[in-house]
Amino acid sequence: MKLGRKITAVTVATVVTLGLLTVLLISHVVSDALRQSVQDKEIALTRIAANDLASAVLNGNYLTVQQEMDSLLGDRHLGYVFLILPDGQVMHSFQGNITSELVELNRLQRGKSYALRSFSSDQGSMEDVGVYLLDGLDSELHIGFKEDYIQATLGSVFKTIFLLTGIGVLLGSVAAGALGKYLSSPIEKLTKVTREIAGGHLDQRVKIVVRDEVGELAQSFNRMVEALQNNMADLQAAQAEQLIKNRELTAVNVVAETVTLEQDVDVVLRDALAKVIATLGLVGGWISLRTGNREEQKVIGVDVQQEEIPCTGCAFCDCDFKKLQDGHCLSLINMERDGKSYKVTGVPIFTGERVFGAMHILSEEDLIPSDLATLRSIGSQLGTLVENVSLWSELKLREERVSQLLEKIMVAQEDERKRIARELHDETSQSLAALAMRLKAGQGWLKRDLYRAEELLEESKNETVRIMRELHNIIYHLRPTLLDDLGLVPALSWLAESGEWGKDVQVEVHGEWNGDRIGAQVETALFRIGQEAITNAAKYSEATKLAIEFNLVEREAILQIKDNGQGFTWDDSVENSQGKKPLGILGMMERASLLGGWVTIDTLPGAGTSVTATIPL
Amino acid sequence: MVDRKQLAKILAYASSIVLLLLIIAGCAPFGREQTVHLYTEDSQATVVAKMDQTAPVYTFSFDRRMDPAEDVKMYAPFLRYLEQATGYRFKMLPMTPSDNIVDALGQGRVDVAAIGTLSYLQAHQKYGVRVIAAGLTEKGKAEYKALIITATNSNLHSLKDLKGKTFAFGADTSTQGHLIPLIMLDKAGIKLADLAGYTFTGSHFDTANSVLSGRYAAGGIQDRLGRELADKGLIRILAESENFPSSTISVSPALPEDVVEKIQAALLAFQPQGKDKASLYNWDQSEMPLGFVTTNDQAFEKVRTWAVRLGLLDGNLP
Numbered sequence: 001m002k003l004g005r006k007i008t009a010v011t012v013a014t015v016v017t018l019g020l021l022t023v024l025l026i027s028h029v030v031s032d033a034l035r036q037s038v039q040d041k042e043i044a045l046t047r048i049a050a051n052d053l054a055s056a057v058l059n060g061n062y063l064t065v066q067q068e069m070d071s072l073l074g075d076r077h078l079g080y081v082f083l084i085l086p087d088g089q090v091m092h093s094f095q096g097n098i099t100s101e102l103v104e105l106n107r108l109q110r111g112k113s114y115a116l117r118s119f120s121s122d123q124g125s126m127e128d129v130g131v132y133l134l135d136g137l138d139s140e141l142h143i144g145f146k147e148d149y150i151q152a153t154l155g156s157v158f159k160t161i162f163l164l165t166g167i168g169v170l171l172g173s174v175a176a177g178a179l180g181k182y183l184s185s186p187i188e189k190l191t192k193v194t195r196e197i198a199g200g201h202l203d204q205r206v207k208i209v210v211r212d213e214v215g216e217l218a219q220s221f222n223r224m225v226e227a228l229q230n231n232m233a234d235l236q237a238a239q240a241e242q243l244i245k246n247r248e249l250t251a252v253n254v255v256a257e258t259v260t261l262e263q264d265v266d267v268v269l270r271d272a273l274a275k276v277i278a279t280l281g282l283v284g285g286w287i288s289l290r291t292g293n294r295e296e297q298k299v300i301g302v303d304v305q306q307e308e309i310p311c312t313g314c315a316f317c318d319c320d321f322k323k324l325q326d327g328h329c330l331s332l333i334n335m336e337r338d339g340k341s342y343k344v345t346g347v348p349i350f351t352g353e354r355v356f357g358a359m360h361i362l363s364e365e366d367l368i369p370s371d372l373a374t375l376r377s378i379g380s381q382l383g384t385l386v387e388n389v390s391l392w393s394e395l396k397l398r399e400e401r402v403s404q405l406l407e408k409i410m411v412a413q414e415d416e417r418k419r420i421a422r423e424l425h426d427e428t429s430q431s432l433a434a435l436a437m438r439l440k441a442g443q444g445w446l447k448r449d450l451y452r453a454e455e456l457l458e459e460s461k462n463e464t465v466r467i468m469r470e471l472h473n474i475i476y477h478l479r480p481t482l483l484d485d486l487g488l489v490p491a492l493s494w495l496a497e498s499g500e501w502g503k504d505v506q507v508e509v510h511g512e513w514n515g516d517r518i519g520a521q522v523e524t525a526l527f528r529i530g531q532e533a534i535t536n537a538a539k540y541s542e543a544t545k546l547a548i549e550f551n552l553v554e555r556e557a558i559l560q561i562k563d564n565g566q567g568f569t570w571d572d573s574v575e576n577s578q579g580k581k582p583l584g585i586l587g588m589m590e591r592a593s594l595l596g597g598w599v600t601i602d603t604l605p606g607a608g609t610s611v612t613a614t615i616p617l
Numbered sequence: 618m619v620d621r622k623q624l625a626k627i628l629a630y631a632s633s634i635v636l637l638l639l640i641i642a643g644c645a646p647f648g649r650e651q652t653v654h655l656y657t658e659d660s661q662a663t664v665v666a667k668m669d670q671t672a673p674v675y676t677f678s679f680d681r682r683m684d685p686a687e688d689v690k691m692y693a694p695f696l697r698y699l700e701q702a703t704g705y706r707f708k709m710l711p712m713t714p715s716d717n718i719v720d721a722l723g724q725g726r727v728d729v730a731a732i733g734t735l736s737y738l739q740a741h742q743k744y745g746v747r748v749i750a751a752g753l754t755e756k757g758k759a760e761y762k763a764l765i766i767t768a769t770n771s772n773l774h775s776l777k778d779l780k781g782k783t784f785a786f787g788a789d790t791s792t793q794g795h796l797i798p799l800i801m802l803d804k805a806g807i808k809l810a811d812l813a814g815y816t817f818t819g820s821h822f823d824t825a826n827s828v829l830s831g832r833y834a835a836g837g838i839q840d841r842l843g844r845e846l847a848d849k850g851l852i853r854i855l856a857e858s859e860n861f862p863s864s865t866i867s868v869s870p871a872l873p874e875d876v877v878e879k880i881q882a883a884l885l886a887f888q889p890q891g892k893d894k895a896s897l898y899n900w901d902q903s904e905m906p907l908g909f910v911t912t913n914d915q916a917f918e919k920v921r922t923w924a925v926r927l928g929l930l931d932g933n934l935p
Contacts, residue, residue, distance in 0.1 A: 017634055051686075058685030059819075060713030080655055084666040086710055094656035102655050103666050121653045134686060136693020137709050138668070144655070 004184030011176030019169040026161050031154055039127070042145050043114050046129045050141040053083065054134050062091065069093045072143070079126050079144035086138045106130050108140050124148050186214045190221060202229040241370075248374035251279045255381050265289075265389040266300055269382060273302045273359065276378055280371060282363050283342055287349065289357035289386070304362065308337060335362060343367070347375045351383035398593075405590045416478075423474055431467045435460055488523050488559075489513055492530045492548050499538040510549040518557055522615050525591045526550075526559045529599065532584050533561035533611040541565025541609060555617045556597075562610040567603040588613065675876070676710045678718055679731040680864070681788050684822050685711055691903060692731070694896045695887075702883035705876070714819055718790065722746050725871045729880060733792035733904070737865045738921050738930050741914060749877060750866040750884045751912035752905020755841065759910050760860035763797035764843035766828055766852040767835045776805035776856050784815040785827040785836035793904075794821055796920070797858045798837025799927050805856070828852055842902065862916050864904035884909040 001009070049072055056064040069081040073093050082092035082103065092098040106117035106128040115130040125147035133139035186208045196204040202225060208218035254275035258268060269287050277285055284303030299309060335342045342362045349357045359379055361367070367375070442456030483491035489509055496507040517523070530548065537543055543565030551558045588611070589599045597615030677696055679688060689711055696707045710727055712718045719736055721727040723744025731752075732740070740746035751759035767773045773782065779802070787794020795817070802808075809815060816833065818824045824836040825846055835855055846852045866884055868877050887893060887908045889900045900906060924930035 013630075021634075054686040054689070055684065058689065058711050058713065060715050086708070088665045088668050090664050090666055092656075096656045096658040097662050098656050098664055099654050100664055101653055103664055105653055107666070119653050120651070121655050123655055126653075126655075134689040134693070136696055137689050137711070140666075 002184065003187055004180040006180075007183055008177045008180035011179060012173045015169055015172035015176060019165045019172070023158075023161055023165045026165075027158050030157055030161070034154060034157070035150070038145075038150055039116055039129070042127065042129045042143070043116075043131065046114070046131045046141060046143045049081070049143065050131050050133045053141060054137075057083070057085065057133060057139065065091060077146050077149060079121070079123055079146050081141070081143050083133070084140040084142070102128075106142065108132060118147065125151065183214075186210060186218065190214075190218060193221075197225055197228075202232055244368075244370040244374075247280065248370065248377065251276050251374055252377055252381060254279055255378050255385075259385055259388070262392075263389075265386055265393075266298070268385060268389060270300050270302060272378075272382060272385065273300065276359075276375075277302055277361070280361075280374065282361050285359060285361040287357060287359050287382070289349070290355075298357075308335070309360075337362075340364075345372070345375065347372070347379040349379050349382045349386060351380065351387050354383070354387070356383055356386045401586055401590055401593075404586055408587055420474060420478075423470070427470050428467055428474075431463060431470065435463045435467065438463065483523065483527055487515065487517055488527055488530070489548060489550050491527055492534065492561075495531060496534050496538075496546050496548065499534060503542065503544055505538075505543065506545050508545065508547045510547055511551050513550045513552065516552075518552070518617065522557055522595060522617065525595055525597075525615065526557060526613060529588045529591055529611070529613045530559055530561055532588050536584060537561065537563040537565060537609065541567075543608065552617070556614055557617055558612065558614050560610060560612045562608060564608045567605050567607050567609050569605055570601070570603065674706045674708045675728040675872075676726065677707045677729045677731075678710045678712055678721060678727040680718060680733050680736055680791060681712060681714075681820050684820065687822075687899065691897075691899050694898050695900070698887060698893055698896065699880065699883055702886060703876075703879045705879070719743060719746075722867065722869050725869050728869045728872050730867055731864060731905075732867055733790070733796075733864050734862050734917060734920050735792045735796040735924060735929060736790045737867050738917060738924050739790065740867060741917075742930060745870045746867045747870060747877070748865045748867045748912055748914060748917070749881045750909035751916070752863045752865070752903070753907035753910055754863050754904065755906060757907055758860070759863045759912060759916075761793060761863040761904060762840040762860055763793040763801065763858045764838050764840050764854050765798055765801055765835055765856040766825070766838050766843050766847070767855045768828055768831055769850060769853045771834060771853065771855075773835060773855055776802060776807060779805075779807055779835055780811045781813050782834035783832075784812050785824045785833035786815060786817050787821050787824050787837065787839075788819050789817045791821075792861065792864070792920075793839040794818075794824060794837050796924060796927070796929060797861055799929070800923050801837070801856055801858050803927060825852065839904070841904075841906075861920050862912070865912065866909065881911070885911065 049068075053065055053068055056062075056068065065083065069083065069091065070093055072078055072081050080093050080098075080102075082090055082094075082098055084090055084103065090098060090103055102121075105119060106115045108115045108130050113131065113135070115128075117128045119126055119128065121144075123144075123146075126144045127147050127150075128142055128144050130140050130142040133141050186206075189208060190206050193204050193206045205222050205225065206218040208215055255272045258271040258275060260268060266289075269289065273285055273287055276282070284301070286299055286301040286304050286309050289298045289300065301309060335344050342364060343366055344360055344362055345367050346358045346360045348355050349359055359375065359382060361375060438456055438460045442453045442460060445453040445456060482494050489511070493507055493509050496505065499505070534546065537546055541563045543563035545564040547560075547562045549558075549560040549562070585599075585601065592599045592613050592615055595615045597613060599611065599613045601609065601611050603609035677692070677699075679692055681688065689709060692709060696709060699705070700707055707729070710721075712721065718727065718730055718732060719740040720743075722730050722732070722740050723746055730736075737746065737748055741748070752761075753759055754761045765776060773779065784798075784802075786798060789795055799809075816827070818827055818836070821839045821842050824833075824838050825842065827833040828836040828838075829846075829851055840857065843852065843854060847854050866880075868880065885908075889897055889906060889908055894900075921930060
């Protein structure tokens with residue numbers, strides 16, 4: 001049941017009940033009061049009559065008494081009068097004779113000043129009122145009052161009370177209905193709004209302006225809904241933010257999953273871009289990646305045809321890159337495609353301060369800031385990826401070089417051993433055998449011909465000197481003592497001059513080296529690089545001049561070996577069948593690289609060759 | 618489906634209403650007894666009211682002195698005192714003018730009576746009625762006087778002027794209203810025959826009314842009432858008597874002695890100016906305003922002589 005109806009029902013029930021009770025109570029009270037009032041008057045009237053009759057009775061004027069009693073009956077409310085004399089004789093107003101029943105009906109009790117008794121008689125309802133004729137005298141005067149008129153009066157009063165109460169109940173019921181409506185109306189409003197809010201319409205408010213408890217409730221309710229709405233908005237914002245973060249994390253994650261260092265950087269970037277576009281729900285995009293030359297770029301497109309890409313041929317604008325580095329994403333242009341306009345947004349692919357290129361994204365609308373931030377993060381991630389792939393490639397290359405170098409070292413060691421063995425066997429060993437034979441012949445000639453013996457000994461001594469020189473050369477080639485004794489430039493100069501050149505070679509030494517020794521490692525490395533260059537020049541250049549230039553410039557040791565030979569073209573013919581650089585050149589580069597330096601070779605056919613090794617000190 | 622709690626509430630509500638209605642209804646009288654017949658056509662039958670016979674009841678009566686109704690009112694609280702003091706019940710039986718208190722007392726219809734000297738003398742002579750107490754008047758004695766009064770504008774100046782005038786006596790049995798005025802007239806040398814006429818009004822009040830109204834030239838009256846009226850300027854006192862024994866409380870000769878003694882003790886203990894004053898009505902106007910003293914028949918010799926002489930008593934004892 002609705003509240004309004006409940007209030008109405010309860011109030012009407014209360015009003016009806018109270019009305020009923022009121023009628024009953026008022027009837028009872030009025031009846032009692034009226035009866036009491038009437039009885040008081042009846043008693044007073046009876047006493048007055050008794051007083052009037054007393055003297056006549058005491059004087060024995062019974063005729064007077066009888067007349068007065070009869071005259072009392074002139075009052076229409078009186079039914080009878082009778083008098084009990086002190087001796088028990090009874091005088092009465094009846095035409096016939098009074099009955100003992102009536103006489104004894106309402107006798108006075110001793111100590112009571114009056115007696116009342118209502119009864120039904122053959123003359124109707126009566127109330128007998130008895131009083132003493134005089135106080136202290138055993139004589140009673142009884143008057144019978146007709147009650148019919150009292151009943152009639154009471155009936156009239158009750159009718160009036162019933163009527164008034166009925167009207168009151170009716171009005172009260174109408175008022176109860178109005179009250180129920182009045183009280184429940186704001187609560188119904190409140191309930192309606194509550195349902196709306198339960199249905200998710202948090203913008204609904206209760207419009208109740210009454211200044212009572214319901215009004216306060218409505219205001220509190222509105223405040224609560226306001227707070228709820230704010231909380232919901234905050235929650236939705238947090239959810240949206242969370243979704244964006246999730247999207248960002250997903251995008252970053254898919255990019256991370258694509259990272260496979262072994263793959264080519266182009267493949268990796270294409271995969272990453274494809275996943276970013278799929279994850280962020282974009283239309284397409286491309287990556288412009290710088291190659292080694294700043295003016296060149298490589299474009300990797302996803303869902304975008306190469307010819308569609310604007311400014312494909314354009315160089316990256318440093319200004320744009322500056323903006324990209326500063327965190328500003330660029331919506332460069334609106335790109336028309338299939339009759340539809342798309343936004344193009346660019347973010348840098350960078351790591352640290354290095355920018356490798358830019359990622360351009362096609363979207364139907366301007367990207368929201370969070371997506372821009374995500375793309376920027378991905379740009380950073382791709383930058384790291386490019387760098388890592390690059391480093392990985394370099395590492396792989398270096399590993400290959402080390403492997404080749406090791407192989408070369410082993411071959412070189414073996415060649416060196418072979419050379420030493422061959423030289424010891426072919427020359428030193430043969431010389432020592434000849435020396436031994438000469439010494440034996442001289443020993444034979446010692447006893448026969450001293451001169452011959454002396455001659456043989458002289459030859460043996462010369463032979464021994466020659467053998468010693470040979471041994472000295474062998475040892476010197478292993479590591480010239482000049483390097484240890486005089487330093488790099490004299491050692492190289494000796495090496496060049498003692499080399500097996502096809503032609504006479506003029507060796508020149510340049511540079512601003514003052515003879516100070518540099519570190520043994522750098523010195524050895526530069527010596528070996530220079531040794532390789534001189535050897536190569538001696539073997540292949542057919543040069544007539546060789547210039548050795550050594551400078552110490554700003555904590556760098558720079559050695560240049562330059563010949564005026566035939567030079568060569570750096571093409572495939574230089575590299576061996578595996579596409580690898582010649583081991584000699586590779587060894588030079590590796591030696592420099594191990595010490596943080598590098599080797600550059602400048603050569604052109606007919607223009608000689610210049611090998612420059614730079615090693616930081 | 619109605620909730621059990623709601624059902625309990627509704628039941629409690631309905632029960633309380635029903636209970637309230639029952640309570641209210643219980644206050645109203647239920648029905649009436651059977652119909653009472655008021656009268657019969659038989660006018661010959663005598664109906665006598667039943668009187669209380671459950672306890673010994675002694676009847677009390679008195680000399681009519683003033684207005685009978687006032688007498689009843691005055692003696693009613695006195696009787697209640699006697700009832701309280703003796704433990705007996707008393708019933709007042711006023712005498713109508715047609716009744717004779719002397720006979721009533723002598724014949725036992727009245728047990729105790731407040732009567733004047735003349736009544737006592739007559740009752741004592743005729744029936745041997747005993748006097749057990751005499752009333753103390755204003756001066757603390759068991760004596761009183763009578764006055765002969767006339768109208769203020771009367772030309773009477775002495776009793777002798779009453780010759781040829783009319784005279785009003787009180788009750789014929791009254792001492793102050795009849796006997797003493799007769800004595801005073803006799804002493805003044807006026808016989809009843811000298812009067813133009815006389816009457817017995819029945820009480821001192823009626824005597825005063827007769828004189829005040831001028832119906833009678835003079836009247837014999839109780840001294841205290843006469844002085845009160847004279848003080849108010851209503852009448853003039855023509856003559857004042859000597860002292861005579863005041864009113865008595867006499868008892869029927871048939872009354873048992875122990876009852877008499879108990880009543881006498883109660884009378885002597887009566888303090889109308891003391892502890893019993895509050896309950897009394899106009900006792901000051903009685904002939905025993907200060908209570909009672911014992912007395913006996915000898916105290917009435919002088920007045921008995923006068924009564925005999927005046928023919929109110931034959932002087933023969935039973």
